[in-house]
Amino acid sequence: EVHLAESGGGLVQPGGSLRLSCAASGFTFSNYAMNWVRQAPGKGLEWVSAISGSADSTYYAESVKGRFTISRDNSKNTLYLQMISLRAEDTAVYYCAKKFYGSGSYSPLDYWGQGTLVTVTS
């Protein structure tokens, strides 16, 4: 059974940094592109970033480009999101999600973690 478990969220001051992790199990992790999606309190879903299975391609929303870095360790079946220069508007629940098709091209997100809350406040 596919399972995704995020961790690393918490309270951080504006300008601070945080690294989120997503531990994956139940599938061949290295074969699948992975994504981060966030949801601000009471708001809709916002796609944040994606990474290919081999980590040779990464993609970012304009709102986080240059501040967030997506990466993965296929030997540990773990996805990461390094966040720096955090702003109040980054406050959200961050979900990791698996692409349905391995390559990721045109693929929906078929499995999601339970999310981890990041709160940016002074």
Place this chain on the structure above:
Amino acid sequence: DIQMTQSPSSLSASVGDSVTITCRASQSISSYLNWYQQKPGKAPKLLIYTASSLQSGVPSRFSGSGSGTDFTLTISSLQPDDFATYYCQQSYSTPYTFGQGTKLEIK
């Protein structure tokens, strides 16, 4: 970036009703349109992908249609478990934008 616009933003219906939610893309996305259901405090759940393909385990009362820029999600014979928020998402190109959501409430 491709903008996704859902309508309506909210909808009231009764158990047994049929409802339709619309999603419009700002440019053609072929059939690369997905629908998700989200309940409060829970992660989104994939319902429909590539506009009309039903995800495994999703009841057949959910159906999707459309191509190009205009898409619909139809839920026939609403069940109590269907009252939730629904999002469309395009997977045609990055950034993989979502619609703003449609909250389906019990009348």
